Amino acid sequence: MKTLTVGFLILTMTLGQLNADNHSAANSKITLNLDDTSEVSLKGFIAPVEYTQYNFHVKWDALANFRVAEPEKQHPASVFRAFLPDEAVAVGDLWQVKEEGALTLLRQLNPKPRFDLDINNGDSYGLWACLRAYNDAFAEIVFRIHAEFVLNEGRFTPSQFKGHLLIDRMNGKVVSFKMYVPEGVLNFDVGWDKLGAIDVGFCPQIELRTEKQTTLLDTEVVASITQKDAEREMILRFYKSEQINWVSLEEALEMAPAQQKPVHAISIDGPLADEAC
Numbered sequence: 001m002k003t004l005t006v007g008f009l010i011l012t013m014t015l016g017q018l019n020a021d022n023h024s025a026a027n028s029k030i031t032l033n034l035d036d037t038s039e040v041s042l043k044g045f046i047a048p049v050e051y052t053q054y055n056f057h058v059k060w061d062a063l064a065n066f067r068v069a070e071p072e073k074q075h076p077a078s079v080f081r082a083f084l085p086d087e088a089v090a091v092g093d094l095w096q097v098k099e100e101g102a103l104t105l106l107r108q109l110n111p112k113p114r115f116d117l118d119i120n121n122g123d124s125y126g127l128w129a130c131l132r133a134y135n136d137a138f139a140e141i142v143f144r145i146h147a148e149f150v151l152n153e154g155r156f157t158p159s160q161f162k163g164h165l166l167i168d169r170m171n172g173k174v175v176s177f178k179m180y181v182p183e184g185v186l187n188f189d190v191g192w193d194k195l196g197a198i199d200v201g202f203c204p205q206i207e208l209r210t211e212k213q214t215t216l217l218d219t220e221v222v223a224s225i226t227q228k229d230a231e232r233e234m235i236l237r238f239y240k241s242e243q244i245n246w247v248s249l250e251e252a253l254e255m256a257p258a259q260q261k262p263v264h265a266i267s268i269d270g271p272l273a274d275e276a277c
Contacts, residue, residue: 029088035172038077044068044108045207052201062151070108079104083165089131091223097127112150128234133216133224140216141165144234157189159276176214180207186276200277241272
């Protein structure tokens, strides 16, 4: 018994020390930088629009011919400084992406990007980034951007641009970059000025990326948060509705009598957490 007890105490102290070390690593801050003399080659893709509710992608030339402006382009590394924080940050910290650098990259997709969305309910504007993970060699930043493109006689508003930036910390190089519109049943919203009308639809690919795609998801790291947690923190910077503790109708009907509160039922025809509708 004494031997087992001593062994247990030693194990407890060891686990406690490990937890303390992990907590310290998660809260330690790092500085991120880039070598401005390097360049980064990005490939751009815009696939033909597959669907719109009112067939705008067939009737409207600007949407029917919506294609990438520059399929491949060399960018100076300085452009990607827009995605870096101005000061040291810890894993989970958020900061605002700088507009000009993001606009430079978006122009590779379409010549007229803008951040002031045509339909803005007060929480649509923003460009946010987060340090998701790092080790001695690399740091991974994830981000979310809301932007739209001005088209002839209208505008095209993706649900969001999400992505990642992987930096070689030792050499100040961009290892991997991807900025894209995620898939969904509907992943964009358009306004056609000629008709004074709005439509929604699906485009299978709107993307900017390096040839090599690498993340730290399957790599040993000093500290990290999950992709899901990082995305959750960013979405809270956009939508106050995400701060509501939403429950299903079944749960609400069970909770209401117990809490003696009325049920507030909401019917919507689009997502609350992106700009697709």
